[in-house]
Amino acid sequence: MPYSQIITLEQFIVDQQSLYKDAGGSLSRIFRSLELAAKVVNRDVRKAGLVDILGNHGATNTHGEEQKKLDVIANDVFIAALSKSGEVSIVISEENDEPVFVEGCEEEKYIVAIDPLDGSSNIDVNASIGTIFSIYRRNAANKVASLADCMQKGKHQVAAGYIIYGSSTMLVYTTGLGVNGFTLDDSIQEFCLSHPKIQIPSQGKVFSINEGNYADFPEGVQEYVQYCKAKDKETNRPYGARYIGSLIADFHRNLLKGGIFIYPPTEKTPNGKLRLMYECNPMSFIVEQAGGKSSTGKMRVLDVLPEDLHQRVPLFIGSAEMVDMAVSMLNNAGELVAADAR
Numbered sequence: 001m002p003y004s005q006i007i008t009l010e011q012f013i014v015d016q017q018s019l020y021k022d023a024g025g026s027l028s029r030i031f032r033s034l035e036l037a038a039k040v041v042n043r044d045v046r047k048a049g050l051v052d053i054l055g056n057h058g059a060t061n062t063h064g065e066e067q068k069k070l071d072v073i074a075n076d077v078f079i080a081a082l083s084k085s086g087e088v089s090i091v092i093s094e095e096n097d098e099p100v101f102v103e104g105c106e107e108e109k110y111i112v113a114i115d116p117l118d119g120s121s122n123i124d125v126n127a128s129i130g131t132i133f134s135i136y137r138r139n140a141a142n143k144v145a146s147l148a149d150c151m152q153k154g155k156h157q158v159a160a161g162y163i164i165y166g167s168s169t170m171l172v173y174t175t176g177l178g179v180n181g182f183t184l185d186d187s188i189q190e191f192c193l194s195h196p197k198i199q200i201p202s203q204g205k206v207f208s209i210n211e212g213n214y215a216d217f218p219e220g221v222q223e224y225v226q227y228c229k230a231k232d233k234e235t236n237r238p239y240g241a242r243y244i245g246s247l248i249a250d251f252h253r254n255l256l257k258g259g260i261f262i263y264p265p266t267e268k269t270p271n272g273k274l275r276l277m278y279e280c281n282p283m284s285f286i287v288e289q290a291g292g293k294s295s296t297g298k299m300r301v302l303d304v305l306p307e308d309l310h311q312r313v314p315l316f317i318g319s320a321e322m323v324d325m326a327v328s329m330l331n332n333a334g335e336l337v338a339a340d341a342r
């Protein structure tokens with residue numbers, strides 16, 4: 001592409017700034033910090049096999065899971081970059097039990113939630129991983145930031161996005177004005193607009209779910225999986241099954257091509273596995289902005305009022321028609337089978 005046609009992330013954000021509700025430049029400064037951190041983490045991810053940054057760090061996170069070294073690095077890098085932006089009063093992270101209150105920024109307007117390295121079990125096998133972020137405005141009535149400022153419904157996000165460290169590195173984000181994707185051009189170290197105005201097809205041909213847990217799925221989810229695998233020319237079934245085990249990678253593919261990702265409640269994990277604040281809310285904001293849908297199976301994810309920073313919710317997310325169908329089967333379990341039997 002000729003240099004004159006390149007639109008960098010920074011340029012794009014400056015051009016869009018007047019459209020943001022907060023046109024004071026604060027959000028742009030936060031984005032600049034996220035972009036810098038993304039480049040640093042990208043560099044580390046790319047050399048993960050070369051230097052001793054693979055493997056477990058020894059510590060376990062809030063959820064009792066082992067942290068990988070790269071998780072720790074990514075967490076430190078994003079928190080440091082966001083703290084330095086001067087615009088963020090609190091950073092909450094999937095990897096930290098407690099919120100990080102940024103020193104000297106107690107009165108700043110923004111709160112950022114991050115999953116610094118999602119899908120980290122894929123690091124050792126060189127599959128795609130990513131960073132997820134979500135930005136909220138603080139309650140202006142409170143002079144100083146507090147934990148209560150973090151407990152907001154996802155529909156109040158002012159921006160959300162992810163960076164996927166895949167065969168190329170991309171940053172995809174929304175500020176509520178549609179979804180745009182930027183690919184990192186290694187040669188100039190800039191994220192360049194490559195996927196403008198992303199729209200998810202209303203119907204896809206792919207379903208993504210960890211079918212190994214089938215026996216533990218609710219009846220309605222089992223029925224939906226059977227529906228996806230059944231032959232039917234008219235509706236283009238069976239659908240393809242694609243599951244990487246890295247939410248960002250599965251989500252990103254479905255966003256571009258159409259499809260549904262499900263992490264249902266199971267017997268072992270009645271609220272699913274994914275975290276509301278760090279994974280489900282940002283992805284839900286993005287998918288809705290791209291014309292798709294997201295549900296816990298009972299309600300719109302973005303309407304869930306968080307009770308705990310690290311709470312989990314079941315997730316049905318992707319192409320609108322597929323999510324509608326899956327949720328309706330979940331809630332009408334047994335009826336389809338009964339109807340078939342008649």
Ligand code: AHM
Binds near residue numbers: 115118120245
């Ligand atoms: P992580 O935050 O510890 O990496 O876990 C989240 C990941 C998601 O990326 C992925 O969708 C899910 O866990 C896969 O879980 P499972 O292996 O149970 O299918």
Ligand code: MG
Binds near residue numbers: 094115117118279
């Ligand atoms: Mg995660």
